[in-house]
Amino acid sequence: xxxxxxxxxxxxxxxxxxxRYLKEAQPDVLCLQETKCxxxxxxxxxxxxxxxxxxxxxxxxxxxxxxxSKRPIEDVTRGLPGDTGDAHARYIEAVIAGDSGAMRIAxxxxxxxxxxxxxxYPFKLAFMDRLTAHARSLLALEEPLVLAGDYNVIPETxxxxxxxxxxxxxxxLPATRAKYRALLNIGLTDALRATTDASGLYTFxxxxxxxxxxxxxxxxxxxxxxxxxxxxxxxxxxxxxMRSLDKPSDHVPVRIELD
DNA sequence: ATGTCGCATTCCATGCGA
Numbered sequence: 001x002x003x004x005x006x007x008x009x010x011x012x013x014x015x016x017x018x019x020r021y022l023k024e025a026q027p028d029v030l031c032l033q034e035t036k037c038x039x040x041x042x043x044x045x046x047x048x049x050x051x052x053x054x055x056x057x058x059x060x061x062x063x064x065x066x067x068x069s070k071r072p073i074e075d076v077t078r079g080l081p082g083d084t085g086d087a088h089a090r091y092i093e094a095v096i097a098g099d100s101g102a103m104r105i106a107x108x109x110x111x112x113x114x115x116x117x118x119x120x121y122p123f124k125l126a127f128m129d130r131l132t133a134h135a136r137s138l139l140a141l142e143e144p145l146v147l148a149g150d151y152n153v154i155p156e157t158x159x160x161x162x163x164x165x166x167x168x169x170x171x172x173l174p175a176t177r178a179k180y181r182a183l184l185n186i187g188l189t190d191a192l193r194a195t196t197d198a199s200g201l202y203t204f205x206x207x208x209x210x211x212x213x214x215x216x217x218x219x220x221x222x223x224x225x226x227x228x229x230x231x232x233x234x235x236x237x238x239x240x241x242m243r244s245l246d247k248p249s250d251h252v253p254v255r256i257e258l259d
Numbered sequence: 260a261t262g263t264c265g266c267a268t269t270c271c272a273t274g275c276g277a
C-alpha cells in the first residue's frame with residue numbers, strides 16, 4: 001500500500017499537477033491539505049475519473065483537507081475533536097480497506113501560528129495538544145495508523161537550511177518543537193527519521209526570495225506512524241521534482257510504501 | 260530585494276493568510 005501526503009496550496013490551481021501525480025506516483029491513498037475550496041467546488045469528478053474515491057472536509061477561501069483513495073473509504077471523521085469552537089477545516093480521518101487489513105489515515109493541516117505574538121500561536125499549540133490527545137485514543141485501538149499532513153513544524157535544526165533565521169518563527173520556536181516531540185513520545189514514529197539521519201531533506205520552499213533556487217527549504221510535511229504501521233513501512237520518498245514544475249505548490253508530496 | 264502566490268472583495272487595487 002502506497003500512502004502520500006501533499007499540501008497543494010489550492011486544489012483548483014493545482015489540478016493539472018494533481019492528475020500528473022496520481023498517474024506517475026499511483027498512490028493508493030493521497031492526503032491533501034490547503035485545498036482552499038468548499039466541497040462543492042472540489043474537482044471530485046476528475047479525481048473519480050482517475051480511479052479515486054473522495055472524502056472531503058473543505059471550506060471557502062482557506063484551509064481544507066481531503067483524502068483520495070483507490071480503495072473504499074469508511075468511517076470518515078471531519079474536524080479535530082476537542083474544541084467545538086474550532087471552525088477551521090484542518091482534519092479529516094478515515095479507515096481505508098487494504099489487502100492486509102484496514103488502515104486508519106488522517107490528513108491534517110496544522111495552524112501556521114505566525115506571528116507568535118498574536119492569538120494565532122496559542123491556537124496552534126492548543127491544536128497540537130488536541131491532536132496528541134486524539135492520537136492517544138487512536139493508538140489504544142492498536143491499529144495501523146498514519147497521521148499525515150502539513151504539520152507546520154520544523155522538528156530539528158537539520159530540517160531547515162538556515163536555522164538561525166527561524167528562531168523567532170512559530171514553525172521552529174522551542175514550544176512548537178516541544179509539542180511535536182510530545183506527540184512523538186506517546187508512541188508515534190516520524191516515518192522519515194525511521195530511515196535516515198540526513199540533513200537537508202526538505203518538503204517546502206517558500207515562493208519568495210528565490211528559496212527554491214537556493215535550496216532554502218524546510219521539512220514541515222510529516223507522516224507519523226503507529227507501531228503497527230511502522231512495522232509495515234518499507235520505504236519513504238520525497239517527490240521533490242514536483243517543486244520544479246511550472247506553477248508549483250510551495251510544498252511537495254511525501255510518500256511511503258507499506259506491506 | 261520591500262523579492263511570491265492564491266483567495267476574496269473593497270473588484271483591475273487592496274488586504275489577508277501563508
